[in-house]
Amino acid sequence: MAFYRNRAIHEFRGDLDQRAARQIVLWIDHLLALLEEASPAQPSLV
């Protein structure tokens, strides 16, 4: 959880109001979509 709190602090200067929380959840939503493309069958392109 520390990672995410830090991310929130970085992006929103630590003040987790409704708007900031929404932004973080939408950012995670975007990240989940990217993860879906990088499926477990081909976990890494490196």
Next chain:
Amino acid sequence: MPARDAKSPFAEFIAAFLATKESAKELAPKSVSDYGRLLREFDVYTERTDLESALTMANAKNWLREKRADGLNAAINATMYLKSFGMWACKEGYKCGPENVSVLFHLRAPKGKKRVRHALTQQQLDAIWKALADPSSPGGPRATALLRLLLATGLKRSATRTLLLDDFQIDAKGRRGHIIVRKKPYTDVGARKLRLDARTVAAVRAYVDVRPEYAGKLPEPLLLSKDQKGFTENGFGSWVQRITDYIEAETGIPWTTEDMRFTAKEEAKAIIRDPELREKCTEPLEKLEGDTNYEDAVMDACKILEVRVRTVSNPPHEHRSGWKLMQFAFAEPKPAVRISGDPNEQEAHCRCTPD
């Protein structure tokens, strides 16, 4: 009223035209005054001659060419005002063109540039807040308060001009609050109570703390002009334009109040696409009552992300959670999962520091 004909001075027709528009309630008082101002300008341009000599296609085109120097919108408005006057003059029987239509029937307004509204990114917003915090910013805390209000509420800028000080309410803990938006002062009919986040409340409070004493009649507006009164429509428009110009000059972001409004609306509309995330987070995010802890929604989202990242990256035991997991999964130079071909974008997803 003396009888007029096409040989009467053009100026005499202006008042009659405006009176017709006013009595038919076709125009708002401000528009009446704008029409009057522009038509008087046209009268001066045509050397205060009679209607017959003044109202010609050649005069109209030449005058509008000069008006272009005042800007595209000024030229468009001037064209439409003059065309409206021409139609009226024909309808009243003072002067018509050959086909019994206005002599300016074929006059075309210059084409306006269609500006596409865009939602501002978090980085752009940060740059705007930073520019506004600069002491050289026009309006200082007042400008920040206005922009924060626009972003928090999605209100039109004209509605922010008439917000009342008493309608700005801070909650018991002093962090968040509300603003009531009224159709008319003193009446609750059609009034809307809009929620304000902590940053907006802080910005409005910062402005209220340094705001000069109000010197006008009640009710007291929230945003005051520099002469300590409520803004006039024109005064407000000029001030907002100065802020817009300043922001664009300082940040390079072509910005309008409409963009801020659009950003608010887009954010409210943005839906969570991932079904699990949507199911877990929508409700805690939408809760408005009391001192809601939005961290619940973030916590749930983080847990889902952690499980997915773990599944995809298959980390060793010591990297199974928190920032270590994210570093293992995404950090350059050897991320376990590549989610972007752009190293900066890839890095952005694990920009983190340990506790």
